[in-house]
Amino acid sequence: MATASASAPEFSSTHGPLLRVNAVTRLYGERTGCRNVSFDLHQGEVLAIAGESGSGKTTLLNCIAGRSRPTAGTVEYNLRHEGLRDIYRLSEARLRLLARTDWGFVHQNPRDGLRIDVSAGANVGERLMAIGDRHYGRIRDTTGDWMRRVELDTSRIDDAPATFSGGMQQRLQIARNLVTHPRLMFMDEPTASLDVSVQARLLDLLRGLASELGLAAIVVTHDLAVARLLAHRLLIMKSGEVVESGLTDQVLDDPQHPYTQLLVSSVLQA
Amino acid sequence: MTADLMVRVRGLRKTFVLHHQNGARLPVLDGVDLDVRRGECVVLHGPSGAGKSTLLRSLYANYRIQQGSVEIRHAGEWVNLADAAPRELLAVRAQTVGYVSQFLRVIPRVPALELVAQPLLGAGVARRDAESRAGALLARMNVPEKLWSLPPATFSGGEQQRVNIARGFISRFPVLLLDEPTAALDAANRAVVADMIDDARREGAAIVGIFHDDEVRGRVATRLHPLAALPEAA
Missing domain, CATH: 3.40.50.300 (P-loop containing nucleotide triphosphate hydrolases)
Structure with missing residues (x-):
């Protein structure tokens, strides 16, 4: 049992949800990507989505993150000063701005989330410039700060990430996302491409940052141990549908659905 | 009543x-x-x-x-x-509600003192106060001070259990x-x-x-x- 799981962030009962996913379905022609998924996410909550490959995890993540319009259903985000708004009814420019300021997206392969041939510093500073910061010295200072926070050597600030190891690239991708102080992070298998020792370091870093910054996050993973370590809540998907959901330790310690029982019993130790 | x-x-x-x-x-x-x-x-x-x-x-x-x-x-x-x-x-x-089991779920790289202090830090207690209470509990549990700065993955079963108890009791x-x-x-x-x-x-x-x-x-x-x-x- 998770007596030493991620420490709970502060929960405010007065705020509504940060995100409301309502009956989201995404079809690809006849094929189901995901079907009828609903949940609320509050500030500071980390939600993991687990299930085998092809179960619809990434499809669902892309729908929620504004990257793939659902066939049916709505994704509402709590905009500062405006409350819950359907993200697919915002103008494209507004959605893009949201995605690069208030949200972050960490790809499984850091090369999908970084510009691999421009310097590490430019990769991080770019997001600041995108929101209008033009002060070179300040951008460079902030970039250096974030490199330190993700435990990157700031002497590498002018090197291209193509020269970094996979673990360093992944940490740089995280710094690039966090520099604008997002409230919500989307992560698609953030540790899957890394060695086990590097995974542990990255998980610990993510865990610390999420609780320190009060971040909400949705993490797609096939690794139940990652879910146990990072997430307060867990959704289990199979064939595009959520078959079980609950607090992470409930789902892993007392699985109800046959598929969840199979998944949990197939793991060496989660 | x-x-x-x-x-x-x-x-x-x-x-x-x-x-x-x-x-x-x-x-x-x-x-x-x-x-x-x-x-x-x-x-x-x-x-x-x-x-x-x-x-x-x-x-x-x-x-x-x-x-x-x-x-x-x-x-x-x-x-x-x-x-x-x-x-x-x-x-x-x-x-x-706090739950104290006999097993510590070790978190990679997190030192014993930090593990014990975490519930207080999560509740917004200042780091210095949280760490001093964590230290007091670890001392009471007879966990040698030289272990406090180490992640408990390599501790004995009994030492891990004592770290876990300290963590469980710190929040009152x-x-x-x-x-x-x-x-x-x-x-x-x-x-x-x-x-x-x-x-x-x-x-x-x-x-x-x-x-x-x-x-x-x-x-x-x-x-x-x-x-x-x-x-x-x-």
Whole structure:
């Protein structure tokens, strides 16, 4: 049992949800990507989505993150000063701005989330410039700060990430996302491409940052141990549908659905 | 004195269904009622398989409640764990109910002192205060100071268990659930844990525990709650 799981962030009962996913379905022609998924996410909550490959995890993540319009259903985000708004009814420019300021997206392969041939510093500073910061010295200072926070050597600030190891690239991708102080992070298998020792370091870093910054996050993973370590809540998907959901330790310690029982019993130790 | 009542269990039933073992049904709890007040240490008592751990885990909403209710007095209000939203359950765990098992779930790279201090840091206590309370507890648990800055992955089982107990007691939860916290501890450390349980109880905690050690049980229990094994369903 998770007596030493991620420490709970502060929960405010007065705020509504940060995100409301309502009956989201995404079809690809006849094929189901995901079907009828609903949940609320509050500030500071980390939600993991687990299930085998092809179960619809990434499809669902892309729908929620504004990257793939659902066939049916709505994704509402709590905009500062405006409350819950359907993200697919915002103008494209507004959605893009949201995605690069208030949200972050960490790809499984850091090369999908970084510009691999421009310097590490430019990769991080770019997001600041995108929101209008033009002060070179300040951008460079902030970039250096974030490199330190993700435990990157700031002497590498002018090197291209193509020269970094996979673990360093992944940490740089995280710094690039966090520099604008997002409230919500989307992560698609953030540790899957890394060695086990590097995974542990990255998980610990993510865990610390999420609780320190009060971040909400949705993490797609096939690794139940990652879910146990990072997430307060867990959704289990199979064939595009959520078959079980609950607090992470409930789902892993007392699985109800046959598929969840199979998944949990197939793991060496989660 | 209902103001003292912290835990109220009514008609709690639990049957495990093992879908991959021909749908075998294992009934474990059949209509449990339990009240726990501030200043009480109720020890669940019964043979192996009687559902002691299942009941304790249900009080933490770690096991799902199928039938009946488990109510916890949280921030002055009764919250029924059977139908509370996930974030209500998280809030109950953050502020009201602590669970101490005998096993530490080690987090890679996190040192012992930090692991113990984390619940306080999460609740917004200043780092210096949180770490000084964590240090005091580790010292009381006889964890050598040279280990405090190390991640407990390489500690002995007994050392890990003591780190876990320190972590469990640091928040002074109003409701404390103890799942054999003294298993695998030597006599001196068992006595320290028994003292800590008594202290928590005197400070007003409502405590429910499982203790296989007769001496510890006799020492800390204010009352036993008997549980009997159920016949297996056909």
